[in-house]
Amino acid sequence: MSFKKLIQPLKEALETKGFNSPLPFQKSILPKIKGGASLFCIAPLGSGKTTSIVLSVIQKLKGEAFEDAPRALIFVKDKQAALNLELEFNGYLRGTDLRVYCAYDQKNIDDQRNEIYDGVDIVIATPKRLNKLYYLNGINLNKIQMFIVEDAEFLFQNNNLGEIARTPESIGKCQYLVFSTKFDTRFERWQDSFMYNAQVITSK
Template identity: 70%
Template sequence: MSFKKLIEPLKETLAQKGIKEPLPLQKKILSKIKGGSSMFVVAPKGAGKTTSIILSVIQNLKGQAVADAPRALIFVENKQAALELESEFYPYVKDTDLRVYCAYDEKNIDDQRDEIYMGTDVVIATPKRLNKIFFLNGINLNELQMCIIDDAHFLLGKSSFGDVVRTPESIGKCQYLIFTEKFDKRFENWQDTFMYNSLLIKQ
């Protein structure tokens, strides 16, 4: 997929950044994501995974805020990763209506629940904190269209793996996108459950 098919705010931001052409990985996956495919994307650092997430989320949500419930959820490893991803989102959403919110363990959970309730379109969260907020009835996942894991290899060998697996049990039909530097056999279980018929894209 070329950048010409992106919504105008995205094209303008890419132009301001001097980015003219998609990277090889982005050429492979952007059109498939736009088409609604769930997939595992396995690629090294620097291949353009994070930018692909940002472009795909904003494109699929059409750059427009709708109601109060989030439509995209992105799992990250920790507070630092959440804030870094939020910072990378900002240049791309500044000319849209989209609201991006970070939920991580170090912040007061009651404040987070109230702030999410006020309305957001994209939630960037650590798995543990997202689950706590959900079980406090602090987030509505019924409108979720995209569930994404950035740098999913952080899950391996940690309790966060179980926290992530529990999330699909609470939502309906959704597009799942797993971005990682390496594919682990435990991900194969997801292919048999909530990521049935998903694609595996490697670079």
């Protein structure tokens, strides 16, 4: 998929940043993501994985806010990773009205519940905080269309794998995307459950 097939705000943002064409790995995964496939995207640092997340989410949501419940959920390692990804999104949101929200452990959970209730489109969350919000009825997952894990190596620390694996039980039909530098055999558990038929795309 060329950048020409993206919505206008994304094309303008890419032009501003001087990105004229996708990187090789992006050429492999962006069309499949746009087509709705669930994927394990395996590539080294510098392959364009984070930019692919941002472009794919904004494109899927058509750059338009809609109602109050989030439609994209992105899991990250910690507060800093959440803030970094939010910053990446902010670089592509001009010309859209999408609302991005970070949910992490260091912030008052009641404040987070209230802020999410006001309406968000994209939630970037740490696993433990997302689960706490869900069990406190602080977030509605019924409208989630994209479930994404960025830099998934962190899943195998501090029971993060178990925390995240429970979330799909609360989600209906959804696209699942996992981005990592390597395919861990423990991902096979997900292939046997909610990521059944997911493709593994590896950088060449």
